[in-house]
Each structure stands twice: as C-alpha cells, then as structure tokens.
Amino acid sequence: MPNERLRTVMADAGWTYASLAERVDVDPKSVERWVNLGRTPRRGTAVRAAEILGEDLHALWPAFRRARAARASSPELVALYGQRAGAPMSAFVDMLAQARERIDVLVYAALFLHEMYPRLNDLLRERAAEGCVIRIAVGDAGSDNVRARGQEEKFGHGIESRCQLALMHYRPLIGVPGIDIRTHGTTLYNSLYRADDHVLVNAHVWGVTAYRAPVWHLRRSGEGGMFDTYAESFDAVWSTATPVRHER
Incomplete structure (x- = not known):
C-alpha cells in the first residue's frame, strides 16, 4: 500500500523523489518505492530520511515502532x-x-x-x-x-x-x-x-x-x-x- 504520510510530508515541503534521494544517498527509484509501494527502508536510511524531512521516524514508518514495541x-x-x-x-x-x-x-x-x-x-x-x-x-x-x-x-x-x-x-x-x-x-x-x-x-x-x-x-x-x-x-x-x- 502507498505510504500516504510520506507522500504528504514530501509534497508539503517540496521534496521530489530525486531531491530526497540525493540527500539520503539512495537511488530515486528507492524513494519512489517507499512512497508508491509502501516499502520500508533500512533503519539507518529511514532515520536519515526522517531527520531531513523533520518528521518522526515512527510516524513515517510504523513498522519500526512495532518491531520495537x-x-x-x-x-x-x-x-x-x-x-x-x-x-x-x-x-x-x-x-x-x-x-x-x-x-x-x-x-x-x-x-x-x-x-x-x-x-x-x-x-x-x-x-x-x-x-x-x-x-x-x-x-x-x-x-x-x-x-x-x-x-x-x-x-x-x-x-x-x-x-x-x-x-x-x-x-x-x-x-x-x-x-x-x-x-x-x-x-x-x-x-x-x-x-x-x-x-x-x-x-x-x-x-x-x-x-x-x-x-x-x-x-x-x-x-x-x-x-x-x-x-x-x-x-x-x-x-x-x-x-x-x-x-x-
């Protein structure tokens, strides 16, 4: 399922797949899969992306909270x-x-x-x-x-x-x-x-x-x-x- 929370956060702040990928140091297609397919990145990558977006890690990818909780x-x-x-x-x-x-x-x-x-x-x-x-x-x-x-x-x-x-x-x-x-x-x-x-x-x-x-x-x-x-x-x-x- 698409990650609508991530899509909204990116759109509100003006991030594109390419611009976020460049900052996080991943391929733009990876970011596209995070958004459109609901893929969960590796934890370290997810932490960097959340910090760049200024958003809570667990709000963007609840799977990390579930894994810990x-x-x-x-x-x-x-x-x-x-x-x-x-x-x-x-x-x-x-x-x-x-x-x-x-x-x-x-x-x-x-x-x-x-x-x-x-x-x-x-x-x-x-x-x-x-x-x-x-x-x-x-x-x-x-x-x-x-x-x-x-x-x-x-x-x-x-x-x-x-x-x-x-x-x-x-x-x-x-x-x-x-x-x-x-x-x-x-x-x-x-x-x-x-x-x-x-x-x-x-x-x-x-x-x-x-x-x-x-x-x-x-x-x-x-x-x-x-x-x-x-x-x-x-x-x-x-x-x-x-x-x-x-x-x-």
Missing part, C-alpha cells in the same frame, strides 16, 4: 503502546486507510481522530465508496454510563459535551451509502478501532483518561482468539445502539 506472547499481538498518547496517529490512520471490507469504531467521543486528522470523514467516504462497510458507535451523551465516566475521570459534564461534539463531527456522514452511525449507552470497557483483520484496543482504566491508558494492536490469526473476542464485543454493543438520523 511488540513483545508478543500471542501471535495476534502486533504492538503495545503504554499510552494512547504515545501511539502515532499514523497507527490509526494507516490502518483505516488500508481497510478493504470493514471499519468498526466504538468510542464515547475520541475527538482526537478528527482533531489530529481533519480528513477523517473524507477517508471514511473513500473507503465506503470502495465497498467497505463502516460502523461508527459514539457515546449517548444522555446515558447514565457516560455521565458516570465523567465523574470517574473527574471530567464532569465535559464528557457529555465531547460525545455531542463527536456526533457533530460524524453527522456529515449520515446517509452516505455503506456508513452507519449509532449512539450507545453501554459501559465502555475498551475503545475499539477495527479495520478488517486489525484492531487497536484502547483499554480503559478507572479514573484515568483514555489518552493515558494503554493501546494494543491485534491482528487476527485464527478463530477464537483475542481479536474475535473484541469483534464479538463490538457486535453486542452495536445490537443495542440507536441509529442516528438526519436532523429535520
């Missing part, structure tokens, strides 16, 4: 991040961008998605147009469980307003073929971000805000594993959620 006792574990704040935005965006069949998002608000990646709705429209089935479940601002989460995290009514704002972000997608938006009032034990056979699980810790809680990246490797457990959990919540309609 994953200490898998399970074949499904791809990476483990101590805090969501420590996971690069590209870990979320690249996974969603590569989805071909399904995207599922289960959150209360997760405003960071739209704040850090303003093209999120465009990306979801593009994936839906290519045949992806997309299901987004955000928190019902009026539910007891959402209010309780605000008290537990000492965030008060702020979490209710964040749920409302999240729904405002997603409202332009209502009615788009292939995209379904719902609200739910369940206890949110984990926020889930699924794309085909990959899922990012943001575990929730009592009294701790989501960005300080850990995230693990799972890849489905067979039936009945951890991935399937979270996928089944999403389906259970989805069955209780309320569809969001166009405002009259």
Whole structure:
C-alpha cells in the first residue's frame, strides 16, 4: 500500500523523489518505492530520511515502532503502546486507510481522530465508496454510563459535551451509502478501532483518561482468539445502539 504520510510530508515541503534521494544517498527509484509501494527502508536510511524531512521516524514508518514495541506472547499481538498518547496517529490512520471490507469504531467521543486528522470523514467516504462497510458507535451523551465516566475521570459534564461534539463531527456522514452511525449507552470497557483483520484496543482504566491508558494492536490469526473476542464485543454493543438520523 502507498505510504500516504510520506507522500504528504514530501509534497508539503517540496521534496521530489530525486531531491530526497540525493540527500539520503539512495537511488530515486528507492524513494519512489517507499512512497508508491509502501516499502520500508533500512533503519539507518529511514532515520536519515526522517531527520531531513523533520518528521518522526515512527510516524513515517510504523513498522519500526512495532518491531520495537511488540513483545508478543500471542501471535495476534502486533504492538503495545503504554499510552494512547504515545501511539502515532499514523497507527490509526494507516490502518483505516488500508481497510478493504470493514471499519468498526466504538468510542464515547475520541475527538482526537478528527482533531489530529481533519480528513477523517473524507477517508471514511473513500473507503465506503470502495465497498467497505463502516460502523461508527459514539457515546449517548444522555446515558447514565457516560455521565458516570465523567465523574470517574473527574471530567464532569465535559464528557457529555465531547460525545455531542463527536456526533457533530460524524453527522456529515449520515446517509452516505455503506456508513452507519449509532449512539450507545453501554459501559465502555475498551475503545475499539477495527479495520478488517486489525484492531487497536484502547483499554480503559478507572479514573484515568483514555489518552493515558494503554493501546494494543491485534491482528487476527485464527478463530477464537483475542481479536474475535473484541469483534464479538463490538457486535453486542452495536445490537443495542440507536441509529442516528438526519436532523429535520
């Protein structure tokens, strides 16, 4: 898959395949393959390129973070991040961008998605147009469980307003073929971000805000594993959620 993050960084700064290749001391065709084919360069080369571009190495090539972060006792574990704040935005965006069949998002608000990646709705429209089935479940601002989460995290009514704002972000997608938006009032034990056979699980810790809680990246490797457990959990919540309609 193309490395869209690298393509954007290069375009914004005016780098061409040839000019970056000259600075990094590689063949221009290598840079072209990094961008168009999503190839990952050797670590030393990648470090030089990231420094020249002024970009985080792991944001450009998440594989290096995964290689360092994953200490898998399970074949499904791809990476483990101590805090969501420590996971690069590209870990979320690249996974969603590569989805071909399904995207599922289960959150209360997760405003960071739209704040850090303003093209999120465009990306979801593009994936839906290519045949992806997309299901987004955000928190019902009026539910007891959402209010309780605000008290537990000492965030008060702020979490209710964040749920409302999240729904405002997603409202332009209502009615788009292939995209379904719902609200739910369940206890949110984990926020889930699924794309085909990959899922990012943001575990929730009592009294701790989501960005300080850990995230693990799972890849489905067979039936009945951890991935399937979270996928089944999403389906259970989805069955209780309320569809969001166009405002009259």
